[in-house]
Amino acid sequence: MTTGEPLIVLDAVNKWFGPLHVLDDVSLSVGRGEVVVVIGPSGSGKSTLCRAINRLEPINSGTITFDGQPLPAEGKPLARLRSEVGMVFQSFNLFAHKTILENVTLGPIKVRKEKPAAARERGLALLDRVGIANQADKFPAQLSGGQQQRAAIARALAMQPKAMLFDEPTSALDPEMVGEVLDVMTSLARDGMTMVVVTHEMGFARHAANRVIFMADGRLVEDASPAEFFENPRSERAKDFLSKILTH
């Protein structure tokens, strides 16, 4: 699964929100094709970590490298980098004034300057892949949460990204819709997509992740295989966290 140079490298990354040290000397590397699941209590900095990788959150010190290049600070180079990293948000953030198909084709047409016909063809194929091809002409507000999140995944995939970031993709969903989104993510992982997934879905972490990162208080506390982490957590923080979420 991991070949050659790592795709994403964070080295001694620090970030403060005012006095709050939200990322505390975090170093991490993610190989090509690797699926890394980030878990931890709320406020542990896991979402910030995920958002720092495409610089939606700027960092205060340290370096982040994507595909061998340090993250550009602003402007066109940063926009180009972002176009190569797909991002899926907790609250979907589909463009409310565009149809589902337009949501999926807008990036390829406007950012990649692809021909509308080609973008449309690939967009429809992606919507079919995530199981909502029949919703292509509807507006986001007309879809269920699970359908919206699958559309958001298709929108990110339409850019043919080198990696996908998922920031709690199932946390805003009704329980019966979580499965359909995780199924899409699992199939992506199987196809070899590089993924960083912030989630509370321990089932997904167990069966789809290559590595589990456990964060607490802005620090990266554990970095292990799922089997090792869930059966044999080393730190007290991780033991405590797992005992709270796995007992019921």
Added chain:
Amino acid sequence: MGEFFRVLTDNGQLFVDGFTNTVKLFLIAAVGSLVLGTLLGAMRVSPVPALRAFGATYVNLVRNTPLTLVFAFLVFAVPKLDVNIDYFASAAIALTVYTSAFVCEVIRSGVNTVAAGQAEAARALGMTFAQVLTLIVLPQALRAMVPPMMSVFIAMLKNTTIAAGFSVLEAGAIPAYMAERGEPQFAVLLWITIGFLILILPLVALQRFLERKWRVAR
């Protein structure tokens, strides 16, 4: 009653000339302030601190200055710098400069009604600031901007009458001419009022039309 209509028919050309200039001033300043105000609004929401500061300074400086003073600057002060502009152009520029500050704030408040996640998702796709604004944020902000924008333009249409004090023959200048001709002021002022009401009606209709057209599901 006959006297009331006679005031209009006897002085028809003056009314036509006056209101024509009012409409011209309005249209030029409306287009100008829409362009300049949108640029200022974009500056105020941009990621560049220097542009944000410029936009904020412009708004605070111009919005808090009496319009008569802005006119006076352009008509009396600017020619002292050996810049030759006629009264009508000065009036159009003064109205544009002044109204832009208000348009900017309408644009900014419209932008603020769009959820932050929309712009974030657009940036995550690799869109530039201009693309985020024009493709994602402004189209969704339009509906919220229509009612306050119309108020700004209606106020601007009425503000054109200040140009009368600076040698521009527009609707606000009609009473002075009529006084010279010995016409009854009551009738004159009523006709001017009716003229403005008629001019403002299309703006109200436009507002209704746009609000309906840009209704979106959220």
